[in-house]
Ligand SMILES: *[C@@H]1O[C@H](CO)[C@@H](O)[C@H](O)[C@H]1NC(C)=O
Ligand SMILES: *[C@@H]1O[C@H](CO)[C@@H](O)[C@H](O)[C@H]1NC(C)=O
Ligand SMILES: *[C@@H]1O[C@H](CO)[C@@H](O)[C@H](O)[C@H]1NC(C)=O
Ligand SMILES: *[C@@H]1O[C@H](CO)[C@@H](O)[C@H](O)[C@H]1NC(C)=O
Ligand SMILES: *[C@@H]1O[C@H](CO)[C@@H](O)[C@H](O)[C@H]1NC(C)=O
């Protein structure tokens with residue numbers, strides 16, 4: 015035994031500890047991955063942004079934004095550059111095909127580069143270990159890349175704040191492992207495909223944000239699957255009935271359907287009892303607010319303003335949390351028989 019910071023440590027552990035420390039980290043970089051990174055750099059119109067990706071340095075794991083598994087031959091596992099520094103530091107050009115040539119890549123984050131444009135390379139489907147793909151706040155365009163659903167381990171896909179247009183592809187119902195799909199603030203249109211309830215075979219809660227697009231038509235009844243955790247459909251042109259989304263035993267905690275043209279009667283609804291957030295404002299919802307809403311002990315964000323609701327707001331521990339500004343401009347909602355809003 016020996017002591018390290020006053021603690022007794024077995025000698026073999028100590029030897030291992032110094033051996034690991036003594037490994038020159040600069041050598042732990044896979045030569046093939048390094049060559050691919052240099053091609054990726056050269057694939058952008060302003061490769062100078064990656065100043066630290068220096069052709070004359072033997073390493074790659076200490077290059078800006080590059081993450082490696084140092085103890086496993088230095089394979090590149092992450093590429094992370096979310097630009098917070100302004101236009102002068104924004105990458106420019108199309109995403110290079112060589113991004114698909116980093117077989118150990120599990121995280122690819124390139125966000126807030128206003129000059130990354132065009133579509134996504136099909137080569138991304140080669141990345142069998144990719145679990146998170148964040149490409150939000152760029153200028154990507156065209157139809158949604160339907161082939162992304164072929165990436166077997168993809169858990170998080172964030173394409174928000176881009177210029178994707180057209181329909182949600184039916185292939186987006188076939189992700190094997192997806193848990194989060196962010197597509198808000200794009201130019202998507204058409205109806206939500208009825209197969210979207212099969213978005214993922216995952217039993218974990220699913221999170222979907224489709225807000226601020228131009229999606230229209232009725233909400234498909236198949237969207238009423240039990241495994242949503244978060245569902246954000248606000249600021250679209252959705253019509254018709256949303257009642258299949260409700261039901262007391264659903265796990266959903268966050269539901270935002272505001273600013274659409276939904277038209278249904280709320281009277282008979284059972285709200286999911288775990289809801290923490292329910293936004294229904296700016297629709298054409300009629301009927302009255304069911305008393306069951308007072309069982310939603312975690313509900314702290316709530317708005318039903320600008321609908322066609324009527325009748326008594328059911329007094330109780332939950333509804334009493336919210337003042338009149340959560341019930342504005344309905345048909346005939348009242349706090350009590352003689353206190354109507
Ligand atoms: C690249 O590395 C070489 C050798 O370490 C150095 O002389 C050169 O200035 C570096 N270039 C850049 C652009 O950092
Ligand atoms: C995007 O970059 C700008 C600077 O160009 C910065 O002000 C902004 O906070 C960034 N946005 C996000 C969401 O990172
Ligand atoms: C969803 O998948 C299940 C089994 O894979 C299938 O039976 C069902 O028809 C699918 N539903 C839709 C709406 O595609
Ligand atoms: C969904 O997207 C909208 C639009 O940007 C955003 O305001 C909202 O916070 C997002 N919701 C969640 C839960 O991420
Ligand atoms: C909704 O549809 C109307 C006409 O049908 C259109 O003028 C409006 O721009 C649409 N709004 C959105 C958010 O798609």
Ligand SMILES: *[C@@H]1O[C@H](CO)[C@@H](O)[C@H](O)[C@H]1NC(C)=O
Nearest residue numbers: 295296317319320339340342
């Ligand atoms: C509820 O939504 C309406 C818009 O429909 C808005 O005017 C009101 O301020 C919101 N109330 C709260 C408490 O956010």
